[in-house]
Amino acid sequence: MRTAPDATHSLNSNRVRLYETGAVLGTALGKFVFLDYLQWRLGFVLVIIVAWTAYLLYRRQKTSGVLRHWGFRTDNLGVVLRRVLPFGLAAVAAFFIVGYVRGTVHLTWHVFPILVLYPL
Helix, strand or coil: CCHHHHHHHHHHHHHHHHHHHHHHHHHHHHHHHHHHCCCCCCHHHHHHHHHHHHHHHHHHHHCCCCCHHHCCCCHHHHHHHHHHHHHHHHHHHHHHHHHHHHCCCCCCCCCHHHHHHCCC
């Protein structure tokens, strides 16, 4: 008995979603094990970056439009930046002012890649 193409696609889609959810949960669990307990920060971060980047590239190749579906798009980037940038700059300024007043501003090199990559 043949199944309808939509049913097969839906089944694969749900299976992929389960695998993706498991991968996200595995990444979160790995954070606690490798970063907090074993203190293997650099190795864990490098492996996770390579693994998730490879997965994004794989999914982009297999399923056209999946990155757009996930929100990786640039068609409205200028509009969004003009609306959000003033609030973001005000928040960053407030964080630095509060940190300076409390004496807790400790800038290290690893903060800058996070600030650059976090919005992505």
